[in-house]
Amino acid sequence: MHVVATAGHVDHGKSSLVRALTGTDPDRLAEEKRRGLTIDLGFAWADLPGAGTVAFVDVPGHASFVPTMLAGVGPVPVAVLVVAADGGWMPQSAEHLAALDALGVRHGLLVVTRADLADPAAATAAARAELAGTTLAGVPAVACSVVTGAGLDDVRRALAQVLAGVPAPRADGPVRLWVDRAFTVRGAGTVVTGTLGAGTLRGGDELDLVTATGVRGARVRGLQSLERDVAAASGVARVAVNLRGLDRADVARGDALVTPGWSVRTDVLDVRCRGAAELPAQLVVHAGSAAVPARPRPLGVDGGDALVRLRLAAPLPLVLGDRLLLRDPARHLVLGPALVLDVRPPPLRRRGAAAARTAELRELHGEPDEASELRRRRVVRGADLRAMGVDVRTSPVAGDWHVAPGLLERAGERLAVLVAEHDAAAPLRPGLPLEEARRALALPDRALVQAAVRPPLRVADGRVVAGAAAERLPPRVERAVAAVVADLAARPFAAPDAERLRELGLGRGELAAAVRAGRLERVADGVVLAPGALRRAARELAALPQPFSASEARKALGTSRRVALPLLEALDAARLTVRDADDRRRVIAAG
Ligand SMILES: Nc1nc2c(ncn2[C@@H]2O[C@H](COP(=O)(O)OP(=O)(O)OP(=O)(O)O)[C@@H](O)[C@H]2O)c(=O)[nH]1
Ligand SMILES: [Mg+2]
16 A cells, blocks of 8 residues: 655645545545535545555645644655646645655655646746755656546556655554544544554554553554454554544544554654754644644754754654654744654753763764664663664673673773772771662663673672672781680680670671671670581580570580570571470581
8 A cells, every 4th residue: 555645735636636536535524525625634545557555645735734734744655746737836835845855755746736727837847946956856747637637647657656666664663653533433432543654553462652641551452444444554554543442532643652662752852953044942843643842952063954952842752763844833934854863862961061962963863873872871771772763783781781882891990999999998898889889880770780790809798899808807807806716716605705805806897897707606796706616516515415405505515694595596596406395405407
């Protein structure tokens, strides 16, 4: 199927031409028939010789309805520009052509109609001159009259020829269907229609309905194309989608049905405005069937292009490389195309940020490129890249994170310095906590810190430690610990008391460090023994008649109640002993 939009000044014969070609009057509203004027988009189709099925989106020509016209042509790749032989080139001929040019429509036909009323030569020549220098320069021109039928075969022939040169879009790519109509069908519920530009829609598909107010899931209950039920439809096609669980009030023209995870719903974006001169303070952005007021902030220029940050009054689902149309409705002026360079631009807070950003944007031309995005964004989720429309080919370095080349290597080098600094400042607690490292390296996820760790650094207990540093104690602590161990040689369960620990300079931090380094064994707060003391205690207690009381244990181990009670509890906790109901214990696993 091909989809073709009409364009041209009011009353120049667009709808009449569509009716002549398809046999269907695209003006379906009573008001349109009464006033002889197209008000809303009209749809009609037919099989044309040599062209297959051609669906027309017929647009209104009246100056008041240009936004409607743009909603209709937005997603359509081919246009028939209609000029009346007796009317000649008129304001909306120009405005519509400027719109097609801005939208990048390269395939089309100039039809000079009402040729029974005037010699078409002058209008044809004038129109050709206007087309020169636009995307439609040099398209075939045909004169006809729908009243006499003269030239209609030439129109069909020329159209078939143009359509033969229109490349087929990707059928396997993502979908973004801009809604141009929404209505209720009795018994079926809410139906939306639109021109599917690319990709494939299928019954049962789960899509995101993106509106000005939010995103919601929507399931395709039924699909029609040109009023026939179809299981699937691939772009380019006119489609009507019956959506499950959706009220008519939930959806309107300008909303979009998109493949989940593709496109970024954004209200701030950076664009390259081709050949745009002065931009007004307020303008309207047209994307697909959507029209949203926006405030431009010029950032800089690149040759004849303006680099501009746009703030939209309502978010739109956009990807890198999207081509938007900027318009000043007050002056009936199409300002030109805007190529989307960034859908998640960084804030411009610091002085000079706009200039720096301009330099970055000068490198961008609206072709999504993974390497370039990674270079600029440093760290980004694969899902976010895909949402921006980037074809992601590299593998994530951690989780779904992709990083700029060399970033992890540099982070790893910096990490070695940070850990060394940390250990020098806190020798009792060597190892930089992952979270601190994450903040110091300005990374969004601890998993990335972990990915940056290179030997001899390693991760242990949530810290980045420098090789053996975690087991090393400062010399002063080393000496004190040796003294404790020496004290314990004769009476292994006579833990040093508070005074002895103070005398040796072993405070909480020192004891914790010694325990972490495996140089002492912790029994309770302030109660430490030599390594292996717990197992040794279990062995000695196993020699007692079972079960035994706490005081029997204390005597056997040659220690005080201060140590014996927490020691027994520690043995219970280590499942070396078990405590019976009468508070006696048995050894169940002698070390
Ligand atoms: N004599 C003659 N009249 C024509 C021809 N084509 C269209 N008309 C008449 O021109 C008038 C406008 O035609 P439409 O087809 O409604 O024009 P339009 O471009 O669709 O107008 P809008 O949709 O309102 O912009 C109607 O009265 C048509 O009957 C033609 O080839 N010859
Ligand atoms: Mg019309």
